[in-house]
Amino acid sequence: MLKGKKVIVFGERDDISGETAGRCLQAAGAEIIYESTACFV
Amino acid sequence: MKNDLTRFPVIKNCAYCLSHVPDLVPYGSKPYREIAHNAAIEAEINAYLRSFEEAVCYPPNQTFIGNYSPDDLAAMPRPWFGKSINSDQASAIKKGKFGEILDQETFLAILKLADVLSPPLFLTDKATLQKLHKCLVDHPLLNDLARKLSELPAGLEGQLTEKISPLALPLRVGKDIYGTFSGDLRSEGRDDENLVARYLLENLCVKASGSLAVKWLLHREGIGPEQIDFLISCGEEACGDRYQRGGGGMAKSIGEMCGCINASGMDIKNFCAAPASALVTASALVQAGVFKQIVVVGGGSLAKLGMKFQAFLDHKMQILDDSLASMAFLVTQDDGVSPIIRLEDGAIGKVPIGASTSDESVFRHYLLKPLETLGLQCTDVDKYALELQNPEIMEFAGSGDVAKKNYRKIAAMAVMAKQLDKKDMNSWIDQVGMPGFAPTQGHIPSAVPYIGHAMEDMRRGKIHRAMFLSRASLFLNRCTNLLDGVSFILERNPNLK
Numbered sequence: 001m002l003k004g005k006k007v008i009v010f011g012e013r014d015d016i017s018g019e020t021a022g023r024c025l026q027a028a029g030a031e032i033i034y035e036s037t038a039c040f041v
Numbered sequence: 042m043k044n045d046l047t048r049f050p051v052i053k054n055c056a057y058c059l060s061h062v063p064d065l066v067p068y069g070s071k072p073y074r075e076i077a078h079n080a081a082i083e084a085e086i087n088a089y090l091r092s093f094e095e096a097v098c099y100p101p102n103q104t105f106i107g108n109y110s111p112d113d114l115a116a117m118p119r120p121w122f123g124k125s126i127n128s129d130q131a132s133a134i135k136k137g138k139f140g141e142i143l144d145q146e147t148f149l150a151i152l153k154l155a156d157v158l159s160p161p162l163f164l165t166d167k168a169t170l171q172k173l174h175k176c177l178v179d180h181p182l183l184n185d186l187a188r189k190l191s192e193l194p195a196g197l198e199g200q201l202t203e204k205i206s207p208l209a210l211p212l213r214v215g216k217d218i219y220g221t222f223s224g225d226l227r228s229e230g231r232d233d234e235n236l237v238a239r240y241l242l243e244n245l246c247v248k249a250s251g252s253l254a255v256k257w258l259l260h261r262e263g264i265g266p267e268q269i270d271f272l273i274s275c276g277e278e279a280c281g282d283r284y285q286r287g288g289g290g291m292a293k294s295i296g297e298m299c300g301c302i303n304a305s306g307m308d309i310k311n312f313c314a315a316p317a318s319a320l321v322t323a324s325a326l327v328q329a330g331v332f333k334q335i336v337v338v339g340g341g342s343l344a345k346l347g348m349k350f351q352a353f354l355d356h357k358m359q360i361l362d363d364s365l366a367s368m369a370f371l372v373t374q375d376d377g378v379s380p381i382i383r384l385e386d387g388a389i390g391k392v393p394i395g396a397s398t399s400d401e402s403v404f405r406h407y408l409l410k411p412l413e414t415l416g417l418q419c420t421d422v423d424k425y426a427l428e429l430q431n432p433e434i435m436e437f438a439g440s441g442d443v444a445k446k447n448y449r450k451i452a453a454m455a456v457m458a459k460q461l462d463k464k465d466m467n468s469w470i471d472q473v474g475m476p477g478f479a480p481t482q483g484h485i486p487s488a489v490p491y492i493g494h495a496m497e498d499m500r501r502g503k504i505h506r507a508m509f510l511s512r513a514s515l516f517l518n519r520c521t522n523l524l525d526g527v528s529f530i531l532e533r534n535p536n537l538k
Contacts, residue, residue: 012440013514014428019399037514039514040435
């Protein structure tokens with residue numbers, strides 16, 4: 001679905017982490033060019 | 042020995058305090074940075090600060106100091122802020138079962154007392170020093186400190202003005218100037234970015250607020266400070282100078298201020314999970330017989346004051362993250378009454394370095410694994426405490442209800458482990474969960490605010506077992522992309538019938 005697409009991933013520690021979102025996007029064919037997880041607490 | 046639960050250490054007592062310091066909000070990290078960009082923001086912040094009475098009567102604050110239970114809070118309709126209050130009511134409830142909500146003037150008195158440098162960092166004049174002295178004299182738990190304060194130099198001979206040094210921070214109570222706080226101006230402090238006013242103020246706010254919690258802990262336990270063997274501080278500050286930034290020494294600083302003359306101490310760092318790590322370490326030291334009475338103390342975070350101020354201003358509402366929170370716990374050998382902390386092999390939850398940082402992996406390691414080790418299921422735990430940030434502070438900033446989100450994750454893990462039916466998730470969350478009630482003070486809200494309430498509920502037989510799960514954003518150190526999770530289980534003392 002995302003083959004050939006480059007994606008930037010922003011995650012949140014107490015929600016969906018960058019790693020989790022990134023793995024889903026990778027599985028859909030995307031290339032992760034930046035991934036970060038923020039902490040808002 | 043396997044099932045002999047009487048051999049475990051206990052959390053014998055606890056204390057929780059809030060120091061309402063609205064005029065320190067501009068020195069929180071976010072406000073300070075925004076004011077540096079646009080000085081007009083400071084006036085906007087000042088226009089939306091709460092009164093002491095409003096902070097005292099705020100239901101989450103009342104829950105933090107133990108006057109309301111989490112169940113009481115859950116039953117109160119939102120919003121919790123903006124209710125009409127009166128000063129008589131506030132006066133009656135500023136002290137709670139676990140501690141108190143301290144006013145700003147009295148906090149400045151203990152802040153002054155926390156300053157041991159000569160010349161002082163906190164400069165004031167003699168008249169103001171007398172005013173601060175009176176605050177301590179009038180406070181039943183702090184009046185033993187009043188004499189020490191009167192022996193301190195005010196620092197200023199002339200008239201107090203906030204323009205003493207361009208690098209000093211004015212300390213105010215409302216519109217009244219109470220002094221200024223400078224960096225280390227001695228030759229050994231020169232050109233050291235770690236010893237500027239704001240960082241030293243941050244450190245002394247931890248010392249002062251942590252000392253308040255320890256004073257309350259000793260008062261509640263009815264023991265003298267000389268009976269403490271060891272202190273562990275779990276605050277988020279980074280004391281030290283250019284050669285050892287973050288070196289520590291906070292535990293003994295607090296112990297010194299509280300008169301714990303026979304104690305030694307150390308600091309434990311693990312971001313928000315430091316209190317959980319400190320309690321586990323304290324329990325292990327007691328279990329091993331190294332020390333008998335250990336205080337775990339966490340002082341408040343100046344950096345996190347006003348962290349969500351922009352959202353409050355956008356909504357034209359009062360700034361709710363206006364208080365330094367602090368807490369202290371007494372860990373001892375089993376007294377036959379207090380809740381035990383389970384210390385069997387595998388009972389303490391951890392997230393190994395080799396584990397994925399995905400939510401499922403983290404919860405598998407620090408939720409499911411320790412329970413499995415003890416032969417328990419998720420549904421064998423009566424209450425879970427996770428990140429207990431007050432949702433009213435988080436939601437306006439767009440971060441949602443952190444506590445509720447984490448309870449859904451626990452319930453989902455229980456369903457995936459086939460320990461809970463999916464259709465029962467919501468009712469189970471209502472049963473084992475609670476609303477967040479702690480201010481956004483990093484390490485303070487991380488599960489441990491429930492310990493006091495858990496102790497009450499266990500003593501009354503309302504619950505038998507509670508699990509505490511803390512997370513730490515290790516990636517904030519820029520040295521790793523890891524996060525951490527620490528969990529432990531408290532149980533009603535098996536000697537209680």
